[in-house]
Each structure stands twice: as structure tokens, then as C-alpha cells.
Amino acid sequence: MSERVPGVAAALRRVTYAYNSHPVLEDVDLTIYTGDFTAVIGPNGGGKTTLLKLLLGLLKPRTGTVTLFGEEPAKTAHRVGYVPQDVHINRFFPLTVLELTLMGRLGPGHLLRHYSAKDVAAAEAALDRMEMLAYRKARLDELSGGQRQRVFIARALASEPEALFLDEPAAGVDSAGQKDLYSHLKELNDHMTILVVTHDLLVLSTYVKSVVCVNRSLVHHPSPEVTADMLRLGYRCPVELLGHGHLPHRVLPLHGDKDRG
């Protein structure tokens, strides 16, 4: 029996990025294997969203190289389903759920033609998968935060992607909605690589397979346990975790290299 070696979905090699002269990521390495379910955590401004945008080619690194499916992200980003942060999006935009989902079918080869029956079928299938098909004629501001996020995921799925990159999909979603959202993602992970930016430690142990901590530097933990390193990186004060109380997580003691970083 040969061991199955997973391919590499995305990689950063010695990547540095700065906004003006303010460094956000410094000399960072990362390999995301096909089939992984990775959580990216870290403090606000620590570089989580920047990391995601670098991987998608939305930002170009100052130095270093980024590859997505073995090529430049500009060439392969369309193979990723992207779920951007909700906060910057105009909530009152006149758009129905179905029209929004159809945007996942757009691409350079589709200019100047109408959506085909196949496009509509794919969009409806994606909505159905996220249990939002009944809302296809609703306006976006008629949905709850969790429902809106599920539509954004459906839009990403409509392109039939090989991976799903999500930027804080649980922001502004109540805790029942969050659980629901993450169990959907866990199901999707059966046949696609998932990378999710979050500052929610509760998701880690229950749903994800590996954890990336970003705070200018980057540490990739191959298993989902919550470590003191993560707490240090993720939160200024570990007490914040206590807020999540009786949820099923494990907090492990420091590992040997206390003074890392």
C-alpha cells in the first residue's frame, strides 16, 4: 500500500509585505497541502487578511514568491472560491441572492454573454448546498448575518472551485449560526482545501486540521490544539478565551521554546 502524498495547494516562500513602510509580514514561509482545513489566526492588523490576499494575487509581495496550484496566483486565483470580509460590502446594494451567486460564474471568458442555463443550475446547486435556495429571490438586506455568509460561500462554490479561502466568515454571526457555518465548511472539506481567517479560537479544535498563527511572523501548527503560543499571538490577554467557557477545546501548556519569536 503506497502512502498518498498530498499535493501543494498554495505556498509562500520568504515573503515580505509592507503597507507603505509599515511591515505586515516579514520573511514568511507557508505550505498549504491539498485537502487541508487550515485556520489562520492572529491579532487584528497581524497580517491575516494580507496573507489571504497575497495567496490570491490581490496583493503582490515586496519580496519572495507566492504560488497557487504551482503557478502565479494571477493565473490560478479563479480556481479558488473566495469569500471576502463582509464589512466592506454595501449591504443595500440592489441584488437578489441568486444574482449574487451567479457572480461566481463570471470570468474573463464570459464577457459579453448572458448567464447560461448551466450557470443558473450551478448557482442554484451551490445555494441548495448551503441551504439558501429558498431565499434565491430575497434581497441581501433581508437576510441575517449568517444567511448572508452562506450566500457568499454559495457564490464562491458556484465557480466549482478546488479550494475555498474565507476571510472571517463568522464575523457578526450569532453562535448557532457560526456552528452551522463551520459544520458546512467541514462537509465541504471532504473534497476541497479550505483556508479560513478567523479570530475565533473556538473553531480550532472542533473543525480544523491545522492552524496558522500570523503576527508579522508566521507559525504553522500541523495539529489543531490550542497552545500558549497561539494565545500569545492571537490575543493580548488569554483571559479572552475564558469568554468561550465550556466549549470543547484543549489548552495545552507551553512547549519548550518559551522565548520563541
Place this chain on the structure above:
Amino acid sequence: MGEWLQLAFVQNAFAASLLAAVLCGVVGTYVVANRMAYLAGGVAHAAYGGVGLAFFMKIPPMAGILGFTSVSAVIMGMISLRERHRADTAISVLWAFGMALGVLLVDLTPGYGADLMSYLFGSILTVSRTSLAAMAALTVLVLLFTALFHKELAAVSYDEHFARVRGLPVTALYLTLIGMIALTVVVLVQVVGLILVIALLTIAPYIAEKTSRSLQGMMFRAIVLNTIFGSVGLGLSLALNVTSGAAVICVAAAGYLVSVSLSALKQRMGYGQGHV
């Protein structure tokens, strides 16, 4: 009112207000949906620099405005594309600088100066056949462009990052959109004045946005509203012998107030809830 409609200049004025209604309904839908009202205001005001420039260099005003506006619109577009949420400052600078430059250049030109008031409020009652033709041509162009690219324009307007990941030519589409706004401003400013252009670009589309389920629906509603505002305003200005542009703006502002109060009332009565 009946005998007025026989007069050529009144007919021209109504034709102009109808064309402006269509043009601003379509372009204004993108302005409002993209939250670019401030950028549109900046482009419109900076255009006065072009008036001054044309005056100073003794070239046709259209050429001066077109050149100056295109350059400032592209600059504003590039800045807001790079930092969409922090572009206000740069837009303010161009806004103020364009107007100031216009005033200075008019001051420096000997002879009778261009009237700033007529630039601000326009004179729709004296619109020429040439201006009408220019408006009609631009309207056709804008309708054609939006019909061809409506899916892509909607995607870029709604979520530029997602559109980029999908491989759409976001920068080109966005700059074309801003170019379209700039052209609309250039052509309309000379007919209906700068303040009315901003009013027609923003007020009706804003009212329309609340009840529409697609950009096309929003455009249609905005065109209908702009037509009502334009005709009622023009009628009032003829009947009361007051400035036409200002009359149209006041009617539009009244419409805006009614719409805001109606939706507040609706919310209070609990109709605002979502439905499937």
C-alpha cells in the same frame, strides 16, 4: 402651460430634462451603488478648472472641460481604486483645487468673465440643439455600454475583490465607469449646471435603491423619478418665473424627504422585516 409647450425653447428644455433624466438615472445608479457620490461631486467641481482653462487659453469650453475633467477623473479613480475607503482626502484636494484654479484663470483673463453662478445652476431654458445632440449621443453610448457589460459592472460595483479573483478586468471596468461619470458631468454641466447634475445623479438613484432588486430595476426607477422631478421642476419654474435648475433640485429634495419619511414610517409599523 399649454401655450408654453408650443415654444421651441420650452420644448428643448423638456427634451433636455428628459435626456438628463435617462442619463443620470443610469449613470447615477452606478454612482450610488458604488458609493461614489463624493467622487462624482469632486469630478463635477474640478470640471470648473476646465472652464477657466478654456477661457484663459481661448479654446472652446467643451475642449477645456473635457480635457481637465478626464485627467482629474482618472487621478481620482486611480486613488480610490487603490485605497477605496481613504480616497476622500485626495478627492477633496482635487475638488477644491479645480474650482480655485477655474476662478483664478477667469480672473487672469481680461474681458468679461465666465459666470460662476450659471456654471453652478445652468440654464436649461437656453439649451441649444447642439447640446441636445451631444446629450442624445452620450445617452446612446452609455446605454450600449451598460447593456453589454451589465453583469461585469454589477460584479465590480458590488465586490471588486471577488471580481478580481474571478479574473475580470476590474481596473479597466472601474476606470471606464468613472470615465462615464466624467463624460456625463461634462455634457450635462453646460446644460443643467453642476448642482443639478449632482442632484440628478444621486437623489433619484438613492430613493430607487431601497426598493430595487437589481441594478436594472434601480435604473428604471431612477429614470422615472428623474423624469418626474425634471418635468415638475421645469413646470414650476415657468409658472413661478424662478430659476429652473434650483426648482428641479427643490422638487427632487422634496421627493427625497418623502421617501425617507415613508421608509421610516414603514419600519415603525413593522413592514421592514425580511421575507422569503
